[in-house]
Amino acid sequence: MESIEPFERLGLALAIGAIVGVERHWRERDEGGGKRTAGIRTFMITGMLGGVSGLIEQMLSAPVTRHGLVTIAMFVTFSVIFALYQYRESGAEGNFSVTSVITAMTTFALGALAVVGNAPLAAAGGVALVAILASREILHRFVRNLSWDELRSAIVFLAMAVIVLPILPTAPVGPFGGISPSGTWLLVVLLAGISFLGYVAVKAFGQVQGELVAGAINGLVSSTAMAVTNARLSATGQSAILLVAGAMAANAVSYLKVLLYVAILAPSIAERLGPALIAASFLMIGFSFVFIKNDTIKHTESHTRNPFELFAILKTALLLVVVGFLARAAATWFGKSGLLVVSTLSGLADVDAITVTIAGILDTIGTEFAATALGTAVIANTVAKMTYALILGDRAYSGRFILVSIAAIIGGIFMFETTPMMEWLVMEGLPK
Structure with a gap:
């Protein structure tokens, strides 16, 4: 990578988290502070965390990089912690949707892809993810009919x-x-x-x-x-x-x-x-x-x-x-x-x-x-x-x-x- 490229790719990972976070936060915008598991800031950090894990992979020795152990470990750890917090929120609200958990995991993965993989593909994936999330009412109505x-x-x-x-x-x-x-x-x-x-x-x-x-x-x-x-x-x-x-x-x-x-x-x-x-x-x-x-x-x-x-x-x-x-x-x-x-x-x-x-x-x-x-x-x-x-x-x-x-x-x-x-x-x- 050139010296400026890591910053560009990490910025893309952050942007992917931001656009996903806007949609997620908008749906729970009426909730007070501390009442939601994840909002715009959390999803921005999630995308950035995926990008940072990719950067760490590139800085480590070849055997570790080849197997992607750092990214896998951080992904699993993040997913477990996020799922636990979402489980507590779902129990309090009586909501059994797992969409936010899957969305967070996908945001992390797209952030990592933006840094170590195909950046245009990661950007397209982020837009597609937001489009799917924003189409909830349309898709639900389509299935009902x-x-x-x-x-x-x-x-x-x-x-x-x-x-x-x-x-x-x-x-x-x-x-x-x-x-x-x-x-x-x-x-x-x-x-x-x-x-x-x-x-x-x-x-x-x-x-x-x-x-x-x-x-x-x-x-x-x-x-x-x-x-x-x-x-x-x-x-x-x-x-x-x-x-x-x-x-x-x-x-x-x-x-x-x-x-x-x-x-x-x-x-x-x-x-x-x-x-x-x-x-x-x-x-x-x-x-x-x-x-x-x-x-x-x-x-x-x-x-x-x-x-x-x-x-x-x-x-x-x-x-x-x-x-x-x-x-x-x-x-x-x-x-x-x-x-x-x-x-x-x-x-x-x-x-x-x-x-x-x-x-x-x-x-x-x-x-x-x-x-x-x-x-x-x-x-x-x-x-x-x-x-x-x-x-x-x-x-x-x-x-x-x-x-x-x-x-x-x-x-x-x-x-x-x-x-x-x-x-x-x-x-x-x-x-x-």
């Missing part, structure tokens, strides 16, 4: 994403490029996450605003999965109008996402296809607000809705995997010369991949053909969503979804066909 279905769904989702997904092989299996077990399960996790996110959005923002918020967010991830999820939910008796509005919001955002991709990767395609994508997305957004405005049904929060139904999600994921496999097989049969066919088939499952592909070969196919191929993929993707709505959704949902989608396709095609003419008229109207 948490249902068993929500807790179970969150646990299952975490197991799917954190335990199962990492152990699956990523190498494709089968012909025509194969199917990746990891990629397939990732699709299952994606569908489950979208379903759970939609549930949380509805619960947080209400039935009406929640569907739009969920749709807009999920449009950035997978509008196809959102359309499939909402179609499936409509068959369970939930509001078809709100579910269509959410699916349309997702579709609109997905169109704008395609435009953003090509604007970054191939600006010339964005100039040619952009007006059509914007027109189609605005039509979908407009219809979403019209549906919601004309929705006269008084919606109440559904307490029976499952955040996600695993078996239904597995069946939906299998459907999308089959479609994607057929698309790759057809692309292999047609070869590179059938780019429009490949774009159409790829768009049945996903637009992102074909967007990147077309942008990468722009120099060989030209802007006009690239825009046409990408537009074809977008239309195919929309038609696929219409098919999913027809198969999975009820009549009220599928009818509205298909009508709005057709209107958006027609509006986009009209804009695509007339844009060159409008550009020509603008150029001819310019003074020579």
Whole structure:
């Protein structure tokens, strides 16, 4: 360490104790002197004590430093003394919370880390500790309002994403490029996450605003999965109008996402296809607000809705995997010369991949053909969503979804066909 660095690190340990002490002292600010085990001063000294123990370690011989005996001894001694005093206070007040003891131990450890370890990590740990302490009311209210279905769904989702997904092989299996077990399960996790996110959005923002918020967010991830999820939910008796509005919001955002991709990767395609994508997305957004405005049904929060139904999600994921496999097989049969066919088939499952592909070969196919191929993929993707709505959704949902989608396709095609003419008229109207 340089001569000034120990002072800086010890100051950080003291600061960590100070911010923790402010929160702890504030909660017991009405208590008189000597009525609380620890306040701002005690926690400042606790952070400093952890830092001092780290400094002592560095000044001692290597064997002791290597094993951290000084820090361990001081930590154990401090924890026992603090716990005894807290035990006496808890007995007098009838309070069985151990939060202050754990907080003091953590403050000591962060103070030691600030001196002998990673200082930025110690600072971040101190801020995180204070944030957790200050969120007591929010966390307690969250747990009180948490249902068993929500807790179970969150646990299952975490197991799917954190335990199962990492152990699956990523190498494709089968012909025509194969199917990746990891990629397939990732699709299952994606569908489950979208379903759970939609549930949380509805619960947080209400039935009406929640569907739009969920749709807009999920449009950035997978509008196809959102359309499939909402179609499936409509068959369970939930509001078809709100579910269509959410699916349309997702579709609109997905169109704008395609435009953003090509604007970054191939600006010339964005100039040619952009007006059509914007027109189609605005039509979908407009219809979403019209549906919601004309929705006269008084919606109440559904307490029976499952955040996600695993078996239904597995069946939906299998459907999308089959479609994607057929698309790759057809692309292999047609070869590179059938780019429009490949774009159409790829768009049945996903637009992102074909967007990147077309942008990468722009120099060989030209802007006009690239825009046409990408537009074809977008239309195919929309038609696929219409098919999913027809198969999975009820009549009220599928009818509205298909009508709005057709209107958006027609509006986009009209804009695509007339844009060159409008550009020509603008150029001819310019003074020579």
